[in-house]
Amino acid sequence: MRWTADEMMTVAAARALVGRTSCFVGIGLPSTAANLAKRTACPDLALIYESGTIGARPTRLPLSIGDGELAETADAVVSVPEVFNYWLQPGRVDVGFLSAAQLDRYARINTTLIGPDYRHPKVRLPGAGGAPEIAASCREVILVVRQNPRTFVDRVDFVTSVAAGAWVITDLGELAPDPDTGELVLTRLHPGVCVPDARAATGWDLRVAATVARTEPPTGTELSALRELLAAS
Amino acid sequence: MRWTADEMMTVAAARALVGRTSCFVGIGLPSTAANLAKRTACPDLALIYESGTIGARPTRLPLSIGDGELAETADAVVSVPEVFNYWLQPGRVDVGFLSAAQLDRYARINTTLIGPDYRHPKVRLPGAGGAPEIAASCREVILVVRQNPRTFVDRVDFVTSVAAGAWVITDLGELAPDPDTGELVLTRLHPGVCVPDARAATGWDLRVAATVARTEPPTGTELSALRELLAAS
């Protein structure tokens, strides 16, 4: 089977959840990957959405983080204050799964605005939502973001969330933080992608690990599960 | 019908709830009176117990504040943190209904210990429970206490709760705070009780209002309802 770069990204992100017990899921790309993981290698993974649904098992991909099916299939539905205070804040969730509109080399995330002026931005984005505390409170943070110079920027226009130490999965490969400096370093490339592709898609001078791993292509099972998931939505 | 002093006290306390919407109920004498009120003049009164039962309608008198029937008949059952934080603390409950082991003339309540030494008291009592915050947070506080010199003391051995401004209903009559000094003043006597009786039952030099009202005796309806309530328990 052939696949798209987006499919490879989602499959790689789903694989990253193997061995994890619980995942706090942001909407969009992270939600697709988390739901794919639950259908493939991680059937017992507890998906937690900020709407208060804990252990949800949606049959189709939720359009919003508050879809009715999340509540109907969850182990528990709690209030929004409770999901943030009792579940997220104490650090009991293994992985936080987020996306970003802008991202810098230290995994500072911007989802607030584009432009220099907070009062009158060029583009007003949705804002913080759950991200600042998801990024700060989960034991591990994984960002799922399409890699291009508009998103991977030298300097974010606004620091909405700090995902220092996070690992980034993109449509081109993966970046991991340098243990000393925290700078994101290219560590893995998806099939058919080369280092210059990744550099060209990055708005800062991208560092590349001494050894760059190569992602296994999506299996037929992974691709079928993903396409089924998207088709049902 | 004849009645006992305790019955008169409970009936008087139940009458005190007329016109109130909600009552936070302590265990013991207050619970009997609140349940009687609900069966007589105040059928719509919302009884709130610290176990988290809001709007309970027990068919018999609960032995504890956490009896199963309270949960089964309540409008809502909430967690113990919620009942204190969302329901009691903001002052949304009309009346707090408490009792006391010791009480001074400023309605300071002791339910902690008897004796001078906190580390080794003569008698260790149960402690605070919900009382400090019930006394401080309800719009109005009513104490239901048997009047005798062991309970109505010149100085409490421990200030467990401060019910300043509370009104006290006893087996002899009623005391209300002087609007200027806050000192409890005898304002009402039950049938057959005289001022010297009340003075003799009080461990401080009891002030008596210029006009002391006389409580209406319990009606047949009130007494029947009370006895039925107690018999069913």
Add this chain to the structure above:
Amino acid sequence: MAELVSLADGIATLVGDGDTVALEGFTHLIPMAAGHEIIRQGRRDLTLVRMTPDLVYDQLIGAGCARKLVFSWGGNPGVGSLHRLRDAVEHDWPRPLELEEHSHAGMANRYVAGASGLPFAVLRGYRGTDLAKHTATIAPVTCPFTGEVLTAVPALRPDVAVIHAQRADARGNVQLWGITGVQKEAVLAARRSLVTVEEVVDRLDPRPGATVLPGWVVTAVAVVPGGARPSYAQGYYDRDNGYYRDWDSISRDRASFTAWLGEL
């Protein structure tokens, strides 16, 4: 006991110009019909409070009802931008909109503090972010036992909270279930409250996961079947995802939005 009112009377009585108004409902049970009635009655200078502004606030903002928005995530979930919100922030149309911006955790805790009668709430939040630079209602607070510095946010105490619920009984007891969001906190934090419901029933049968707001903490109840559309009411109707997508084009330019407003 809550009073049973019509939606028009409820909004007329409970929502005044200049009020701080919270319409809550986290994706589920969004009080859309109440928002429309506020627009129809021409309220002005509102401070709108809501974690996720959604279509209902895009509409109120586009209609010029709002002076200020207190929020934590202002998008069209699963679709994209709220174009009327963006137009107000980016171009002051139809009027400038002041923003007071928090994270979800901060907003949720602000409602909790309001519902609890406390002046502030404490959380581990906002660390390293630029939010505190622009939002005055974020401050440090020190633990008196450990010395650790945490974040404080002040209580939200709206003048009026408006929510939508599945049902109420004749005494005004309100029952909602499914994703319950921050609706209980919003009602308990507010000075007044209006609850629109799908129906009034004789008896509220207990439901798994249901939240019940006793009638004595609710100011008024209005029966408004479908009052959450295009959001959803679990057990009554589904989310109209198509309308959320359609709103993107309706709201994208001022002319089509104004036409929509004219037909409201």
Add this chain to the structure above:
Amino acid sequence: MAELVSLADGIATLVGDGDTVALEGFTHLIPMAAGHEIIRQGRRDLTLVRMTPDLVYDQLIGAGCARKLVFSWGGNPGVGSLHRLRDAVEHDWPRPLELEEHSHAGMANRYVAGASGLPFAVLRGYRGTDLAKHTATIAPVTCPFTGEVLTAVPALRPDVAVIHAQRADARGNVQLWGITGVQKEAVLAARRSLVTVEEVVDRLDPRPGATVLPGWVVTAVAVVPGGARPSYAQGYYDRDNGYYRDWDSISRDRASFTAWLGEL
């Protein structure tokens, strides 16, 4: 995922000498059988945490398991005193008992802070009382927005929380309903947890008012039918009010208590 264990193994593995242990259950679902097993295994120097000590702590204290009690109301509900607790405080028998004494509101908020990963909680509490004179874990805290002085209490973080619930499924998801007290908070605040249940079922059907603790936040589950007696388990058995009255005479003197202990 929670491990399914026997009660004896669960206590042996999870409760150690010197631990801070919270057995919770507010009148309802008190983990009595677990308390008895702690006595049988001869644990010593425990710091016992519980809002309402009740019979189970009277027994643990009388058996000499406890060094310290953290609590807010220590009586036999509807009956009178806890005589073993009194004997320990009044006469150091069988050993001295240190007290850390709070109000219910304070204790409940201490668990909330523990469950929330915060070092402290804020409440309007203890005002004018003598409690703060004797309890070091009560301190003032100032609102950074209004300047109002409120009360802070530190988080409870027990080494182990033990609760009793109606049922669990094979994955260790735990469901309890009726009066739910502070059990969720106690489990989420503790480093380890043991949940005794009436039964393990294939599927946890949703129940009105039920709290569910997912298996991934519970350390171990033990099936102990009747494990809350003489307290009650809603839907399974009623409170044995007679036993609460009987306990008054069993516990009143050391000899009859010691005889009871010998038969445990």
